[in-house]
Amino acid sequence: MFTDDDRELLDSPAFAKLATLMPDGSPQNTVMWFRRDGNTLRMIAPAASQKAQNLVRDPRVAVVIDALHNGYRYIDIRGSAEVRHDDTAARNELRQIVARYIDERADKYVESLSADPRVLIVIHPGRLRSHHGAPPGTS
Amino acid sequence: MFTDDDRELLDSPAFAKLATLMPDGSPQNTVMWFRRDGNTLRMIAPAASQKAQNLVRDPRVAVVIDALHNGYRYIDIRGSAEVRHDDTAARNELRQIVARYIDERADKYVESLSADPRVLIVIHPGRLRSHHGAPPGTS
Numbered sequence: 001m002f003t004d005d006d007r008e009l010l011d012s013p014a015f016a017k018l019a020t021l022m023p024d025g026s027p028q029n030t031v032m033w034f035r036r037d038g039n040t041l042r043m044i045a046p047a048a049s050q051k052a053q054n055l056v057r058d059p060r061v062a063v064v065i066d067a068l069h070n071g072y073r074y075i076d077i078r079g080s081a082e083v084r085h086d087d088t089a090a091r092n093e094l095r096q097i098v099a100r101y102i103d104e105r106a107d108k109y110v111e112s113l114s115a116d117p118r119v120l121i122v123i124h125p126g127r128l129r130s131h132h133g134a135p136p137g138t139s
Numbered sequence: 140m141f142t143d144d145d146r147e148l149l150d151s152p153a154f155a156k157l158a159t160l161m162p163d164g165s166p167q168n169t170v171m172w173f174r175r176d177g178n179t180l181r182m183i184a185p186a187a188s189q190k191a192q193n194l195v196r197d198p199r200v201a202v203v204i205d206a207l208h209n210g211y212r213y214i215d216i217r218g219s220a221e222v223r224h225d226d227t228a229a230r231n232e233l234r235q236i237v238a239r240y241i242d243e244r245a246d247k248y249v250e251s252l253s254a255d256p257r258v259l260i261v262i263h264p265g266r267l268r269s270h271h272g273a274p275p276g277t278s
Binding site for chain 2: 014015017019020021022025026027028029030031060061062063064066068069071074076078131
């Protein structure tokens with residue numbers, strides 16, 4: 001589903017903006033590390049976090065991933081999130097995710113985390129839009 | 140309500156990620172130019188756009204604004220959006236918003252837009268969180 005061009009952005013150390021739904025149906029929007037795995041995106045969160053609880057209650061998400069140094073290049077995705085309550089799998093995945101951002105410090109970071117259980121969030125894109133903007137007037 | 144520190148980020152030409160609610164209650168997340176005006180954020184959209192229609196139906200929003208070259212510095216806001224159907228006011232506001240991003244090309248850009256009516260979106264923050272992160276292991 002992702003094109004080569006999408007993968008180029010998704011495999012860069014960009015940040016995901018993850019919109020979930022609060023208990024009252026209002027949106028929440030948070031910044032997340034992530035990793036692309038095939039045609040899914042993977043993220044980690046504490047099981048007790050608001051966003052994880054939101055996703056367990058309602059799996060519908062909208063995600064923006066924008067290029068680090070070009071706000072006019074971004075992907076927006078609407079889809080659903082699967083939440084896996086497997087702390088070991090989550091920490092193993094987190095090591096891979098974190099390595100994208102802080103490389104050799106990833107292991108140390110993951111080992112420094114509290115024992116509070118983490119969940120693995122797997123996002124399955126439904127609709128995807130890929131934006132290649134440029135500041136108006138420059139193209 | 141915004142601190143000096145918040146204003147420093149909000150007055151930079153950062154991009155807003157605006158989460159709204161689709162007719163079925165699922166989230167939408169889009170990238171927006173914006174301008175801070177006092178304790179509100181202002182954005183413009185075509186009246187016929189999905190996001191504008193979403194906001195008219197349900198004003199609840201969640202907005203992330205992240206610093207241009209530091210993904211670990213961001214503000215997330217939950218609040219409500221007021222939609223003003225005033226095309227003239229929207230275009231005047233747009234001129235000010237666009238000038239933050241493309242400066243001297245703003246007038247030309249605004250004049251080049253289609254005649255499709257625009258709405259002025261005024262976001263009133265409810266809860267705000269200001270994040271001053273750093274890559275783990277560097278602090």
